[in-house]
Amino acid sequence: MSDSNRNNIRVVCRFRPQNSREIREGGVPIINYDDNGDSCRMEGKEFQGNFTFDKIFPPETQQKSFFDESIKPIVDDVIGGYNGTVFAYGQTGSGKTHTMMGDMDNEEFKGLIPRIVEQIFHSIIDSPSTMEYTVKVSYMEIYMEKIRDLLNRFKLTRILQESLGGNSRTTLIINCSPSSFNEAETLSTLRFGMRAKSIKNKARVNAELSPAELKALLKKAKNEAVSFQQYISALEGEVGVWRSGGTVPKEKWASMDKAGSTSTQPPTPTTPSNPAIEAAKKEADSRPGTPAPILEKDEREEFLKRENELTDQIADKESVLAAQEKMLSELKEELDSYKSQEEENKKMESELNELKVQLEKVAYENKEGAITMDSLRESNLELSAEVDSLKKQLSEHRLSQKEGDKEQKKQEKMAAMLAELDPSGVISKKEQQIRDTLLKLETIGDNSSPLTMEELSTLRRELSDSKTLVTQHEQTINELHYENEHLTRKRDELEIRLTTLELEYEELLDKTIAEEEANNNIDITETIAELRGKLEAQFVAKKEVQQKEIDELKQELEKKNEELHKLNSALAELKKVNEDLQNAISDKESKTEGQKNVADKEKDMERIRKTMAQQLADFDVMKKALMRDLQNRCEKVVELEISLDETREQYNNVLRNSNNKAQQKKMAFLERNLEQLTNVQKQLVEQNSSLKKEVAIAERKLLARNERIQALEALLQDAQEKLTTQNQKFEAQLQAVRERLEQARSQKSSIASGLGFGRIAKPLRGGVPVTAERK
Ligand SMILES: Nc1ncnc2c1ncn2[C@@H]1O[C@H](COP(=O)(O)OP(=O)(O)OP(=O)(O)O)[C@@H](O)[C@H]1O
Numbered sequence: 001m002s003d004s005n006r007n008n009i010r011v012v013c014r015f016r017p018q019n020s021r022e023i024r025e026g027g028v029p030i031i032n033y034d035d036n037g038d039s040c041r042m043e044g045k046e047f048q049g050n051f052t053f054d055k056i057f058p059p060e061t062q063q064k065s066f067f068d069e070s071i072k073p074i075v076d077d078v079i080g081g082y083n084g085t086v087f088a089y090g091q092t093g094s095g096k097t098h099t100m101m102g103d104m105d106n107e108e109f110k111g112l113i114p115r116i117v118e119q120i121f122h123s124i125i126d127s128p129s130t131m132e133y134t135v136k137v138s139y140m141e142i143y144m145e146k147i148r149d150l151l152n153r154f155k156l157t158r159i160l161q162e163s164l165g166g167n168s169r170t171t172l173i174i175n176c177s178p179s180s181f182n183e184a185e186t187l188s189t190l191r192f193g194m195r196a197k198s199i200k201n202k203a204r205v206n207a208e209l210s211p212a213e214l215k216a217l218l219k220k221a222k223n224e225a226v227s228f229q230q231y232i233s234a235l236e237g238e239v240g241v242w243r244s245g246g247t248v249p250k251e252k253w254a255s256m257d258k259a260g261s262t263s264t265q266p267p268t269p270t271t272p273s274n275p276a277i278e279a280a281k282k283e284a285d286s287r288p289g290t291p292a293p294i295l296e297k298d299e300r301e302e303f304l305k306r307e308n309e310l311t312d313q314i315a316d317k318e319s320v321l322a323a324q325e326k327m328l329s330e331l332k333e334e335l336d337s338y339k340s341q342e343e344e345n346k347k348m349e350s351e352l353n354e355l356k357v358q359l360e361k362v363a364y365e366n367k368e369g370a371i372t373m374d375s376l377r378e379s380n381l382e383l384s385a386e387v388d389s390l391k392k393q394l395s396e397h398r399l400s401q402k403e404g405d406k407e408q409k410k411q412e413k414m415a416a417m418l419a420e421l422d423p424s425g426v427i428s429k430k431e432q433q434i435r436d437t438l439l440k441l442e443t444i445g446d447n448s449s450p451l452t453m454e455e456l457s458t459l460r461r462e463l464s465d466s467k468t469l470v471t472q473h474e475q476t477i478n479e480l481h482y483e484n485e486h487l488t489r490k491r492d493e494l495e496i497r498l499t500t501l502e503l504e505y506e507e508l509l510d511k512t513i514a515e516e517e518a519n520n521n522i523d524i525t526e527t528i529a530e531l532r533g534k535l536e537a538q539f540v541a542k543k544e545v546q547q548k549e550i551d552e553l554k555q556e557l558e559k560k561n562e563e564l565h566k567l568n569s570a571l572a573e574l575k576k577v578n579e580d581l582q583n584a585i586s587d588k589e590s591k592t593e594g595q596k597n598v599a600d601k602e603k604d605m606e607r608i609r610k611t612m613a614q615q616l617a618d619f620d621v622m623k624k625a626l627m628r629d630l631q632n633r634c635e636k637v638v639e640l641e642i643s644l645d646e647t648r649e650q651y652n653n654v655l656r657n658s659n660n661k662a663q664q665k666k667m668a669f670l671e672r673n674l675e676q677l678t679n680v681q682k683q684l685v686e687q688n689s690s691l692k693k694e695v696a697i698a699e700r701k702l703l704a705r706n707e708r709i710q711a712l713e714a715l716l717q718d719a720q721e722k723l724t725t726q727n728q729k730f731e732a733q734l735q736a737v738r739e740r741l742e743q744a745r746s747q748k749s750s751i752a753s754g755l756g757f758g759r760i761a762k763p764l765r766g767g768v769p770v771t772a773e774r775k
Pocket residue numbers: 015016017019059090091092093094095096097098099175774775
């Protein structure tokens with residue numbers, strides 16, 4: 001094995017025989033081995049080519065020869081103070097375990113590990129008794145890319161640091177199948193081995209100098225430093241002379257020989273520090289392979305004891321350190337999780353902000369909705385007021401129209417009726433005649449002279465006129481009686497007609513309401529119901545008034561009958577007086593000569609005159625009362641007729657259902673307006689209710705969002721508090737770890753410095769023990 005090879009990782013390749021499965025599956029050997037033992041050719045289906053390694057072992061290679069030819073030199077190097085590593089790499093079932101372990105109880109089939117251990121212990125036994133070795137074992141597994149430390153807590157990386165590219169003599173064993181069945185895996189393994197060949201290690205002997213040796217080296221270095229200083233000063237002085245234009249003779253040129261007598265080996269000017277180190281190294285290298293300074297037995301025992309103690313302490317510290325490292329990594333992981341939690345917190349915060357923005361938006365929309373609702377409410381109120389005013393206008397219009405018509409009609413009728421019934425002129429005329437007669441009679445009474453024939457004839461004539469007047473009165477009374485009867489009949493007829501109209505009106509209303517209800521027109525029904533109510537109220541009021549009037553009329557008629565009766569009786573008396581007067585006149589005519597009876601006759605005449613005057617006065621009063629009553633009755637009859645006309649009109653209106661085109665048009669227009677307004681109102685109400693619903697929903701959403709925000713805030717606060725607590729905890733732990741590390745370092749340095757004062761008897765330290773790995 002050459003030195004150049006030793007700088008590289010040594011890669012050996014071992015092929016196992018084909019196994020039963022490969023044979024069963026029709027696999028055939030595809031590897032051809034070169035005779036010189038370091039190359040082979042793959043004749044696969046996918047790949048054909050050569051591979052060269054430090055050594056290639058064909059399937060028939062025995063365990064012993066494999067050990068002797070591949071691994072044994074490394075064990076020798078380890079005993080010589082180098083680190084040594086053996087890796088086994090290959091696909092599952094390729095022979096790694098067979099190679100490394102084998103059958104441990106079988107001499108022929110035991111693998112590398114038992115053979116290496118055996119050789120180490122043989123070497124220790126064969127070494128001088130002054131040498132002391134410490135043998136430790138660690139055992140670990142790498143499976144599915146996870147390291148599991150089975151027992152000399154260390155991570156594999158620490159081992160690999162030295163084994164691959166570090167201070168170690170490393171041998172990589174490539175275990176392969178020769179079968180075509182595993183061609184792809186074998187090719188991959190061989191390529192891995194080729195790549196591993198390029199890794200260079202720098203193996204060196206793990207030698208440690210004793211304190212005495214180090215002191216000597218230090219002393220030497222100090223002397224050399226003084227010499228170098230002197231040499232530098234001499235050179236600087238010479239340079240100064242040269243720079244000032246002077247010359248220095250050659251024999252006075254500065255040199256190391258002149259600079260110091262303590263230096264044993266002058267260094268070259270270009271590397272002033274290296275010579276000493278190199279000298280020390282040369283000295284160290286010039287020592288035998290196992291430089292073992294001879295120590296006293298007590299000193300050696302004490303040193304070994306001390307070393308064991310310190311080793312134990314270091315092991316303890318290292319385990320503590322490992323625990324701290326573990327804790328540190330755990331804390332780092334925890335910190336990472338907190339960092340991720342912080343990210344989540346940030347996310348939640350942004351979500352919260354978004355929610356806040358949404359909340360503000362919803363609140364704003366809510367306000368807008370409220371404003372819209374208010375405006376709609378206002379417009380609704382305005383429309384309602386408009387509808388009311390329209391209704392009012394309509395009713396006022398109707399009322400005023402009716403009132404005007406009614407008044408006019410009343411006046412006309414009254415005028416007609418009074419014109420028709422005006423007997424006052426006749427009566428007054430006749431009355432005047434009677435008065436004149438009475439006056440004459442009075443004049444006659446006052447005159448003591450007897451009546452002349454002429455006066456008698458005048459009186460007779462007047463009596464005749466009076467008779468005519470009485471007849472006329474009788475006729476007037478009869479006419480009044482007839483009129484009264486006619487009025488009574490008319491009243492009865494009106495009552496009957498009114499009752500009929502009432503019935504018809506009610507029937508019509510019921511019919512109209514039923515029809516409207518059938519049409520499901522609620523608004524019109526309401527309007528009709530309203531109209532009906534009004535009409536009914538009006539009707540009832542009128543009916544009451546009419547009934548009252550009828551009653552009053554009845555009473556007046558009775559009264560009038562009585563008056564007529566009185567008038568008849570007065571008339572009868574008047575007739576009797578008239579007859580008496582007639583008789584008296586006849587007597588006067590027959591007994592013109594009987595002057596003696598004149599006084600008696602005069603007395604009778606006076607009596608008659610007085611009776612007639614009295615009767616006339618009574619008649620006057622009765623006439624006035626009769627005329628007054630007649631006027632009142634006419635007025636009431638007119639009112640009754642007007643009321644009847646109104647009722648008839650209403651009836652006709654309802655019956656025709658706005659037969660009048662203009663009214664119908666107006667009604668239709670108003671109804672349309674009413675309908676539109678109702679629709680608008682309905683829409684507004686619907687909008688209102690939908691807005692209310694939306695507002696209720698928005699309020700509910702707001703509440704839900706508020707709850708969510710509160711929950712998120714609470715969570716956030718919790719998380720922040722936890723994070724703060726954990727951070728504080730972590731900081732404290734980190735601080736504690738730092739302190740412990742510091743402590744451990746200071747202890748280590750103190751131990752190291754303590755070691756400097758003792759005597760170290762161990763000249764060589766064995767390399768890292770062989771490690772068995774599974775892949
Ligand atoms: N060079 C060899 N000569 C004879 N038999 C071998 C050889 N190499 C391996 N075998 C046999 O092949 C089988 C598989 O070998 P081994 O268990 O060592 O494989 P491995 O690489 O350790 O597998 P895994 O990675 O699955 O643990 C075993 O029965 C073993 O005895």
